[in-house]
Every structure is written in structure tokens, then in C-alpha cells.
Amino acid sequence: MIEVGALRALRSVAALGTLARAADELGFTASAVSQQLKRLERQVGVPVLAPSGRGVVLTPAGQAIADAAPSVFQALERCAEAAQSVSEGAPRGTLRVVAFSTAIRGLLAPVLRGLSERCPDLRVQITEQDPDEALRSVDAGTADLALVHDADGLPAPAPASLTQRLVHTDVGDVVLSRTHPLASATAPLDRVDLAGHAWVTSPPGTVCHQWFRRLFADAPEEPDVRHLVDDFATQLALVASGEVIALIPRLARPPLGEDLVARPLRRQPKREVHAAWRRSADDSPAIRALLTELG
Structure with missing residues (x-):
């Protein structure tokens, strides 16, 4: 009989292209993943991997197994959910959550104490991952639920095997030193107000940098x-110096203290945060409990 662990290893190798990267995602050594796949080949009687440059690719037989694997995982998950339902659906065991850093700080951390009080038999295990990696982890079965944000208004592409639900809408504000000339503004700021001021921004390729570039998209001069x-x-430490200002999402913002103030923009940049989990886990008491806490 094919082992579930070998199926997960094959799916991970298919997604990531190397044994080493699959091993990192699964929490094993590359040697252990290789041994799992060799056992799989002995069980099915045909090769499932072939070398390709510095990585590997699936053989047609391996791809057929990988394509069939999700239905196996879903059937096993439904078995577990049935057992939990018999036990009155009380959340228990370990819920593996993957999320980007500001969602951990702003959404998960504030609800963990209440969740623990309501579900004392449930243990939440959190790992920081970017949205693409998080969705892949949930699809592969190495995580149970992901919190992901959209990218420049476009949702992170999710496999059809996953369910998604909006849990939060995050917005960005301009953060300034309390001594900055714009700190006393009573109306939302716009590009004209912000022209000529110096900035600290997130690096290119991040959502916050995209927000910043869009803010000055039609400006006659580069910010x-x-x-x-x-x-x-x-960023906030640099803003406190009074030299620069910053555009920071509210989820990412620690308490500002007495030296800093936040001012809204007339056209607030936004990003949506979704929870994602496997459709076969729709009835999971643990997932439902966390979603209830997230609101």
C-alpha cells in the first residue's frame, strides 16, 4: 500500500523541483525524502522521478500519482473530521497555521489567548510564510490553514482544492514625527500635501512599495x-528622527508612542487578508474555532 508520507513528498517535489527544497518544506532531510520516494517506486513498480539539470521532474507515472494524491488526502481528512464529529466536534489536537508576519502580529497574536481559553485541548502552531508558499503548504497538507494577502489588488492564486474567506481588510496610513509640519493636519492627506517630503519605504517587490509607487504614479517629480x-x-525609528515619513499598513504598525502620529490618506491603499484551507476540512472544528475568533 502506498504510504501517505510518500505521497506528500512526491507532491512537494512536484511543486518545488528539488529534493532539498521539498525536504525543507516537509521538515525532513533530503535523504529521508529520497528514501520515501524510493519506497514509493518499489510499491508502484515504476520510476516516479527523473533527473533534470540540478533538479528533478516527475515521470508520467509520477505525475499521475501526484495528480491523484489530493483525493487521497481529502478522503483521509474526511475520516478525521468524522471522528471529531463523533466526539461532539470539540477542537483538539494541533492546528498548523501559516501566515505572513504582519498577520501573525496583528490578527493571530491578539486572539490566541481567547482561543486557548475556549478550546483548551487545541494547540495552535504558527509558521511565518509568504502567501504563495503558505497556499502551497496547505494544498500539500503540511499546514491546515493559511492567512494570505492579495498582491497589488490581485488575490494570491489558490489551488481549486482550497476554500478562502475574507477575514480582514488592511489599510495604509502615513506615519510622521509629531513635530513634522503635516502632523497637525486634520483632513486626510493627498499627493499634493506629501510632495517634497522625504520618505522611508519598504523595498521594491513588496505590497507597501507598490502602494507607495501608486501614490506618486502621476506626480511630475520622483518622490x-x-x-x-x-x-x-x-522604519518607525527613522520616522521618529523627524527626517522622513512612511506609509505603513495598520496591521504592521506597533504602538506609535508619544513621538509619532498616523494620518489617513484621502485615497487609502488597501489589501484584503483571506484565510485558506482545504475544502475537505470545511467541517474541521479547529478551523471553525479559529475563524470564529478572527471574526
């Missing part, structure tokens, strides 16, 4: 970007 910093706490 004065003094610093490129990925960490929001570090």
Missing part, C-alpha cells in the same frame, strides 16, 4: 526616497 527598509519597526 524623495531616502531609505529602503523592510522592517516596519526600523
Whole structure:
């Protein structure tokens, strides 16, 4: 009989292209993943992998197995959900959650204590992952639920095997030193207000940098970007110096203290945060419990 672990290993190799990357995702050594796949080949009687440059590709037989694997995982998950339903659906065991860093800070951390009090037999295990990796982890069965954000208004592409639900809409504000000339503004700021001021921004390729570029898309002059910093706490430290201002999502914003203020924009940049889980786990008491806490 084919082992479930070998199926997960094959699906991960198919998605990532190398044994080493699959091993990192699954939490095993590359040698252990290789042994799983060799056992799989002995069980089915045909090769499932072939070398390709520095990586590997699935043989036609391996691809056929990988394509059939989700239905196996879903059947096993339904078995587990049936067992939990017999036990009155009480959330228990370990719920593996993957999420981007600001969702961990702004959405998950605030609800963990209440979830623990309501579901004492449930253990939540959180791993930081970017949206694409998080969705792949849930689809592969190495995580149970993901929190992902859209990219520049476009939802992260999710496999058809996953269910998604909107759990939060995040917006960005301009953060300034309390001594900055714009700190006393009472109306939402626009591009004209912000022209001529120096900035610290997130690096290119991030959602926040896309927000920033869109803010000045039609400006006659390039904005004065003094610093490129990925960490929001570090951005705030630079803003506190009074030299620069920043555009920061509310989810990513720690308490500002007395030296900093946040001012809204007339056209607020937004991103949606969705929870994603396998459709076969729609009735999971643990997932339902966390979604209830997230609101």
C-alpha cells in the first residue's frame, strides 16, 4: 500500500523541483525524502522521478500519482473530521497555521489567548510564510490553514482544492514625527500635501512599495526616497528622527508612542487578508474555532 508520507513528498517535489527544497518544506532531510520516494517506486513498480539539470521532474507515472494524491488526502481528512464529529466536534489536537508576519502580529497574536481559553485541548502552531508558499503548504497538507494577502489588488492564486474567506481588510496610513509640519493636519492627506517630503519605504517587490509607487504614479517629480527598509519597526525609528515619513499598513504598525502620529490618506491603499484551507476540512472544528475568533 502506498504510504501517505510518500505521497506528500512526491507532491512537494512536484511543486518545488528539488529534493532539498521539498525536504525543507516537509521538515525532513533530503535523504529521508529520497528514501520515501524510493519506497514509493518499489510499491508502484515504476520510476516516479527523473533527473533534470540540478533538479528533478516527475515521470508520467509520477505525475499521475501526484495528480491523484489530493483525493487521497481529502478522503483521509474526511475520516478525521468524522471522528471529531463523533466526539461532539470539540477542537483538539494541533492546528498548523501559516501566515505572513504582519498577520501573525496583528490578527493571530491578539486572539490566541481567547482561543486557548475556549478550546483548551487545541494547540495552535504558527509558521511565518509568504502567501504563495503558505497556499502551497496547505494544498500539500503540511499546514491546515493559511492567512494570505492579495498582491497589488490581485488575490494570491489558490489551488481549486482550497476554500478562502475574507477575514480582514488592511489599510495604509502615513506615519510622521509629531513635530513634522503635516502632523497637525486634520483632513486626510493627498499627493499634493506629501510632495517634497522625504520618505522611508519598504523595498521594491513588496505590497507597501507598490502602494507607495501608486501614490506618486502621476506626480511630475520622483518622490524623495531616502531609505529602503523592510522592517516596519526600523522604519518607525527613522520616522521618529523627524527626517522622513512612511506609509505603513495598520496591521504592521506597533504602538506609535508619544513621538509619532498616523494620518489617513484621502485615497487609502488597501489589501484584503483571506484565510485558506482545504475544502475537505470545511467541517474541521479547529478551523471553525479559529475563524470564529478572527471574526
